[in-house]
Amino acid sequence: MSGIIKKKINLLGDPSVGKTSLTLRFVKNLFGDQYLKTIGTNVYTKKLERDDGTLKLVIHDIMGEKKYTAVQEGAFQNSNGAIAVADVTDAETLDSLIEDWLPRYHEVAGDDKPVALAINKCDLENKDITPDKILHELEGNFDSYVYTSAKMGIYVEELFEDIGTRSLSKTSERKKDITSIVLDRDIATPNELVSASLALSSEMTLMPYEVREKILKESGIDKFSLEEDIPESRALFFASGLSNWYNVMAEHLNEAKGAEYKKGANVFLKLIHKYYEGSSFSP
Numbered sequence: 340m341s342g343i344i345k346k347k348i349n350l351l352g353d354p355s356v357g358k359t360s361l362t363l364r365f366v367k368n369l370f371g372d373q374y375l376k377t378i379g380t381n382v383y384t385k386k387l388e389r390d391d392g393t394l395k396l397v398i399h400d401i402m403g404e405k406k407y408t409a410v411q412e413g414a415f416q417n418s419n420g421a422i423a424v425a426d427v428t429d430a431e432t433l434d435s436l437i438e439d440w441l442p443r444y445h446e447v448a449g450d451d452k453p454v455a456l457a458i459n460k461c462d463l464e465n466k467d468i469t470p471d472k473i474l475h476e477l478e479g480n481f482d483s484y485v486y487t488s489a490k491m492g493i494y495v496e497e498l499f500e501d502i503g504t505r506s507l508s509k510t511s512e513r514k515k516d517i518t519s520i521v522l523d524r525d526i527a528t529p530n531e532l533v534s535a536s537l538a539l540s541s542e543m544t545l546m547p548y549e550v551r552e553k554i555l556k557e558s559g560i561d562k563f564s565l566e567e568d569i570p571e572s573r574a575l576f577f578a579s580g581l582s583n584w585y586n587v588m589a590e591h592l593n594e595a596k597g598a599e600y601k602k603g604a605n606v607f608l609k610l611i612h613k614y615y616e617g618s619s620f621s622p
């Protein structure tokens with residue numbers, strides 16, 4: 340490898356296992372930021388200087404809420420490897436990785452992509468994931484595993500270096516367009532509409548994270564209650580709020596740049612259209 344090589348790494352795992360904490364510890368060496376709650380996808384980059392060149396990791400940290408599969412699967416496209424995070428105090432988070440996260444990840448990213456298991460919060464006493472269980476589950480599911488603590492900064496760097504190295508050796512590319520991934524899905528409930536909207540606004544990259552969060556708030560949707568049923572009016576407000584933002588941006592830019600944003604605005608209109616179709620046909 341020579342020059343700079345870029346690899347996309349995804350974080351997988353249920354809410355609160357420590358995906359964001361591990362990422363922030365690795366990228367910024369900090370812990371305990373009060374704005375941890377992740378909405379949609381947050382993207383971070385960090386360069387690793389290696390003997391054979393520079394490896395730039397593009398790390399996609401996602402929200403783990405179960406109803407937001409569009410966000411997650413949207414983020415898995417073109418992935419080169421993943422860190423699957425379990426909480427050592429809660430064995431169900433490991434089961435969930437194996438039963439739910441891994442199949443969905445491999446479906447979008449490809450079967451050949453490496454996955455490193457991080458058993459996080461190893462600084463805590465009440466351990467629910469035993470070494471026995473790990474040995475039992477490792478085979479065929481994960482390429483490596485390590486006990487980490489984002490809080491204490493234990494084995495976090497090693498974890499990211501490991502998946503970085505593994506991502507280099509497996510290189511087959513899968514290209515699929517994010518708009519088609521999202522628009523091919525069912526969008527029949529307000530939560531699915533919000534999920535699809537978050538997926539698109541996360542992956543289209545033109546919109547800053549803060550804007551997405553602000554529009555969500557203005558829609559009256561509480562980011563801490565995304566698993567609950569969202570009223571239709573709020574979901575529609577959110578999707579059209581996103582569309583509006585792209586439209587307003589388009590008007591303030593020259594034609595070439597504006598066209599990209601116009602396209603963005605139209606994607607959300609398509610989403611709303613699909614929701615109206617899907618929801619009125621459902622029994």
Ligand code: G3D
Nearest residue numbers: 353354355356357358359360375459460488489490
């Ligand atoms: P997520 O991104 O997977 O949803 P977060 O998880 O990174 O937001 O972390 C969820 C909670 O777990 C946070 O606590 C965070 O401080 C805590 N946490 C993350 N990593 C560790 C760790 O290694 N050790 C310990 N003890 N706690 C950790 P709050 O209180 O903010 O919910």
Ligand code: MG
Nearest residue numbers: 358359376377
């Ligand atoms: Mg998070």
